[in-house]
Amino acid sequence: MKMQAVRYHGPKRPFVLEQVPLPGPGPGEVRVRIEAAGICRTELHFESGLLNLGVAPITMGHEIAGTIDAVGTGVEGRREGDRVIVYYYAGCGECTWCERGEENLCDALRAEYGFINDGGYAEAIVVPERNAVPLPPDLPFEQAAPIGCGxxxxxxxxxxxxxxxGEVAVIYGVGSVGFGLIQVARLRGARVIAIGRSPAKLAKARELGAEEVVDAAATGDVAAAVRDLTGGRGADVVFELVATRETMLPASRMLAKRGRLVFIGYSEDRFEVHPIDLVIREAVVTASVGNTLAELHEAVKMVSDGQVKTVVDRTLPLERWSEGLDAVRRNQAVGRVVLLPRR
Ligand SMILES: NC(=O)c1ccc[n+]([C@@H]2O[C@H](COP(=O)([O-])OP(=O)(O)OC[C@H]3O[C@@H](n4cnc5c(N)ncnc54)[C@H](OP(=O)(O)O)[C@@H]3O)[C@@H](O)[C@H]2O)c1
Ligand SMILES: [Zn+2]
Ligand SMILES: [Zn+2]
Known part of the structure; x- marks a missing residue:
């Protein structure tokens, strides 16, 4: 049996839609019929060669939701017909990171779906039982998929x-992860300032809870704008979701004393800062990668409870993946473009 999949063939090579064998579950594994798979900007970093994990060919896609249609021997907690979302890391279970539940930093990953193993731009995927996290019955798959990374x-x-x-949190770059952060930071009691360039995305940012928005396209000095909005104090936390030359310097200059600059996004550009800008404010530069299994369970609950909304720009059948990728490349999507492999 064969299925369709959108495959990565190495850095600077275009993805290809091709036929691959339909995988079957081994012991302790389940097969998920994929109903929806979100396109993350990270896919563009694979395509450009910026992110090169050295494994090809693989099927792209790490925001994966669907229905279990086959279970391997020894599977006890999942059944055929269960609606699930995939946790994209499978840690070794033995290193110090895994022991602490921080599989995203595992020293010897067994799998990372859509990064070093086949992911979700396909009709099906096989994952260990524990990586198939239950979804509530009333959450549409296309709304659920962006939970997986966004x-x-x-x-x-x-x-x-x-x-x-009471802290001021700046969300620099209001795409899919940014929309998630606006809501999560609000729920933590922060005052949120969102920075973007598209009026439609900034309007959505306000709708999701940003108290202030800064249109970077119409603002000469973005750092000064944030300082003005905070009475000169600056931001306690800045989440960097763009990380280009244009954004990194203002991001570091808008920090308050003891402010934290958190890199999530990255680009071809390097981060250059004069240490004195950090020293005089005891500022902290840090970064965040992926998530833990517990955080995926928490994310599903928050979306199910209506505390956090996912934002879907459009859905497309799998065959039209390149149109979706293009919309992300051109910054035309307000929220996620979600592929529907069953349509
Ligand atoms: N560390 C991790 O675990 C992790 C996880 C997921 C994603 N990522 C990375 O995080 C980044 C964001 O991902 P995403 O999927 O949310 O991407 P996205 O949806 O494309 O969002 C990024 C947004 O930034 C805006 N932007 C671009 N240049 C800007 C500028 N100069 N000033 C202000 N806004 C600007 C773009 O919209 P407008 O220009 O239209 O405003 C775009 O919507 C990517 O680099 C991705 O690879 C990292
Ligand atoms: Zn992602
Ligand atoms: Zn490990």
Missing amino acids: VTTAIHAANLARVSP
Whole structure:
């Protein structure tokens, strides 16, 4: 049996839609019929060669939701017909990171779906039982898929940055992860300032809870704008979701004393800062990658409870993946473009 999949063939090579064998579950594994798979900007970093993990060919896609249609021997907690979302890391279970539940930093990953193993731009995927996290019955798959990276990345970064009540949190770059962060930071009691360039995304940022928005396209000095909005104090936390030359310097200059700059996004550009800008404010530069399994469970609950909304720009059948990738490349999507492999 064969299935369709959108495959990565190495850095600077275009993805290809091709036929691959339909995988079957081994012991302790389940097969998920994929109903929806979100396109993350990270896919563009694979395509450009910026992110090169050295494994090709693989199927792209790490925001994966669907229905279990086959279970391997020894599977006890999942059944055929269960609606699930995939946790994209499978840690070794033995290193110090895994022992602490921080599989995203595992020293010897067994799998990372859509990064070094086949991911979700396909009709099906096989994962260990524990990586198939249950979804509630009333959550549409296309709304659920962006939880897998968009919402979980936001929760992980907010946890690492210890966003606290009364703090000012700047969300620099209001794409899919940014929309998640606006809501998560608000729930932590922060005052949120969102920075973007598209009026439609800034309007959505306000709708999701940003108290102030800064239109970077119409503002000469973005750091000064944030200082003005905070009575000169600056931001306690800045989440960097763009990380280009244009954004990194203002991001570091808008920090308050003891402010934390958290890199989530990255580009071809390097981060250059004069240490004195950090020293005089005891500022902290840090970063966030992926999420833990517990954070995915928390993310599913937050979306199910209506505390956090995912934002879907459009859905497309799998065959039209390149149109979706193009919309992300051109910054035309307000929220996620979600592929529907069953349509
Ligand atoms: N560390 C992790 O675990 C992790 C997880 C997921 C994603 N990522 C990375 O995080 C970044 C964001 O991901 P995403 O999927 O949310 O991307 P996205 O949806 O494309 O969002 C980024 C947004 O930044 C805005 N932007 C671009 N240049 C800007 C500028 N100069 N000033 C202000 N805004 C600007 C763009 O919209 P407008 O220009 O139209 O405003 C775009 O919507 C990517 O680099 C991705 O690879 C990292
Ligand atoms: Zn992602
Ligand atoms: Zn490990």
